[in-house]
Amino acid sequence: MSIGPVQLIVLGFPQPNFHGEIIAELERLRETDTVRVIDALAVHKGTDGEVEVAHLSNLTEDEAIELGSVVGALIGLGIDGEEGMQAGAEAGAMAAAEGGADVFSEEDAWNVLDEIPNGSAAALVLLEHTWAIPLRNAVAAAGGFRIGDGFISPLDLVAVGLVSAEEAAEMHAMETASVGSS
Known part of the structure; x- marks a missing residue:
């Protein structure tokens, strides 16, 4: 599978009632092959800091099976609570070790959950920029590389x-x- 550049976007909301127009826009972007939602989580953070998570996605069932719960693994949050988080962390560490990849240290980790204010909600959307695959490939073929983005x-x-x-x-x-x- 060739995957394009991937970006995690964290969108804040005062309440955990996400509107249909957001899902509709993500579907429109998918239909035009602009982006693909790899994974998405809805997070509600209570006033006491307690976190509730729900899975959101416009992936097909086959894509969901192939990609798994990627956002949760990236931020260290499992859909199945601490057991799911632990299983995801172990699987990620094993896959990284087998592939020779370096994983983030705790100092390097971006703690997304800490950035969500208590008493609010967030949508965490992991997007694949499918439009950028040919550009990325052309840059690589020319000997170029990504220095930064934002x-x-x-x-x-x-x-x-x-x-x-x-x-x-x-x-x-x-x-x-x-x-x-x-």
Whole structure:
């Protein structure tokens, strides 16, 4: 299986009631072969910090079997609680050892769950950028390699004249709305 560049996006919500338009947009992107949702989790974090998890996905059954619960494994969270997390961690460590891969140390790990505010919800979506496979292959064929990547804040786009200050402020507010402001 050839897999494209993969990105984990964590989207915050004041309540764990995700709307159908998000799933519909992910389906549209899938139909156009722009992205594929490898895995997705809905996380509700109570005011006491207790975490509840539900699986979300638009994968076919065959894809789900092939890819497994990838987001949970990446962030160290199992659908089946601590037992599932332990089993996933052991399987991941074994697969990495067999493949000669280095795994993240605890110091390197991105603790996504800590970033979700208590009393809120999040959707953790692991996307494969299928559109980028030919570009990645062309870069590799030319001897190139990825140095870094990241999203650019709308506020930074004002400086280069791509958006107006008003547009940037609106986009920034949408992207960074806090749980308490809804």
